[in-house]
Amino acid sequence: MGKFTGVLLATDYDDTLYDSAGTISRENRQAIEGFVAQGGLFCISTGRSYINFAIQMEREHLPVNTPVILSNGASIYDFAREESLWLQVLPPEAPWHLAQVCRVFPQVGFEAYHQDEVYTFRPNAITQKHLARCHLTGQPRAIGDMPTPWIKVILQHPDTKVLEGVQAYLLAQWPQVYDVTFSNPTLLEVTAQGANKGLSVLWVANHMGVSREHIYCVGNGMNDIPMLEVSALSFAPANSYDQVLAAADVILPSCDESCVARMIEVLEQRYQK
Numbered sequence: 203m204g205k206f207t208g209v210l211l212a213t214d215y216d217d218t219l220y221d222s223a224g225t226i227s228r229e230n231r232q233a234i235e236g237f238v239a240q241g242g243l244f245c246i247s248t249g250r251s252y253i254n255f256a257i258q259m260e261r262e263h264l265p266v267n268t269p270v271i272l273s274n275g276a277s278i279y280d281f282a283r284e285e286s287l288w289l290q291v292l293p294p295e296a297p298w299h300l301a302q303v304c305r306v307f308p309q310v311g312f313e314a315y316h317q318d319e320v321y322t323f324r325p326n327a328i329t330q331k332h333l334a335r336c337h338l339t340g341q342p343r344a345i346g347d348m349p350t351p352w353i354k355v356i357l358q359h360p361d362t363k364v365l366e367g368v369q370a371y372l373l374a375q376w377p378q379v380y381d382v383t384f385s386n387p388t389l390l391e392v393t394a395q396g397a398n399k400g401l402s403v404l405w406v407a408n409h410m411g412v413s414r415e416h417i418y419c420v421g422n423g424m425n426d427i428p429m430l431e432v433s434a435l436s437f438a439p440a441n442s443y444d445q446v447l448a449a450a451d452v453i454l455p456s457c458d459e460s461c462v463a464r465m466i467e468v469l470e471q472r473y474q475k
Contacts, residue, residue: 204240205473210268210412211237212403212429213462214421215248215258216335218439221457224335226262233463234265243410247271247399247421247429249385251353252279253318254336268410273315273354274383274425276397278405288405290397291351292380299376300355300392301345307368313340313356314348321348328358328388355392362387384424387443391425400428420465422446422457435472437465 213219219226238244245268248255252272258264259281269280269287278288297314304310304323311324313332322329322340333340359365362384369382369390381393399421407417419429420437427449430436438450439461447453452468454461 204242206237206243206469207241208243208412209241209416209469209473210243210245210403210407210410210418211462211465211469212245212247212271212399212406212417212419212433213465214399214423214426215246215250215255217422217441217457218420218426219246219457219462222441223458226264227460227463229460229463231265233460233466237466237469238265238267243268243412245269245271245403245406247275247403247419247426249274249391249423249425250336251315251320252277253315253320254338256281257337269406271399271402271406274385274391274393274397275381275399275402275428276353276393278402287409288402289353290394291353292355292392292394294350296352296355296392297345297348297350299372299379302375303357303368303371304345306371307359307364309364310357310359310368312358315353315355316349316351317353319349323348326358326360328360332356332358332389353393354397356385357390357392358388360388365390383428386423398428399426400430400432403429404432418465418469420454420462435468437461437468 269278311326314321320340321343372382415434419433422442430449436450437452438446439457441456454464
């Protein structure tokens with residue numbers, strides 16, 4: 203038993219735990235190891251899917267000791283047991299809906315995630331940059347030729363205003379069907395309604411026997427706001443988007459300044475015996 207027994211720390215991955223150069227600092231690692239050694243539960247909550255986050259687990263030897271939240275909250279996977287614990291896929295009508303979106307917004311492309319494959323429609327420079335960062339290869343397909351069900355879709359365009367129009371269209375056409383959230387200004391993520399990082403953090407907390415007052419979350423993207431909202435004390439690195447900074451209780455140094463280690467320092471003070 204340590205002072206962090208029963209405490210859950212859930213962190214976003216890219217541009218939070220992972221810095222802008224694509225590395226995890228030694229200081230973050232040491233702080234996380236100390237947190238876990240004192241009984242803490244360390245969870246990663248990411249927009250990345252299983253197929254590319256499994257690569258990160260292998261490459262980075264990530265010190266997680268809870269199930270991992272994937273695909274923006276659509277999937278919860280236990281890497282220690284190699285077992286899927288929860289999965290919410292998009293409805294069967296999703297390909298038809300996305301085809302309609304792409305007719306209305308002919309400048310937009312997307313990635314669709316099905317099991318261990320990624321399929322692309324009208325890939326653009328944003329698509330290629332995103333796939334390269336995630337070490338993935340997308341398979342170009344007509345929408346009707348893509349296998350289903352889809353775990354999530356990422357709509358892509360360099361102009362945020364265009365994607366804001368897509369977001370409004372999706373939510374107006376099919377209310378109570380989808381969660382539609384920006385992960386960054388050029389990536390608009392679509393999951394089944396109720397599949398978001400906030401509800402998934404609560405699922406993991408319940409699974410691990412953690413009460414709500416001992417949940418602490420940190421993230422930089424708009425898709426992290428739902429988990430900040432369920433946090434007893436919420437954190438955002440200084441490199442976060444403005445909406446995220448406004449939603450957080452504590453602003454940390456940036457992801458390039460070991461923000462997760464700084465967060466753990468705050469928790470050290472909060473849980474002093």
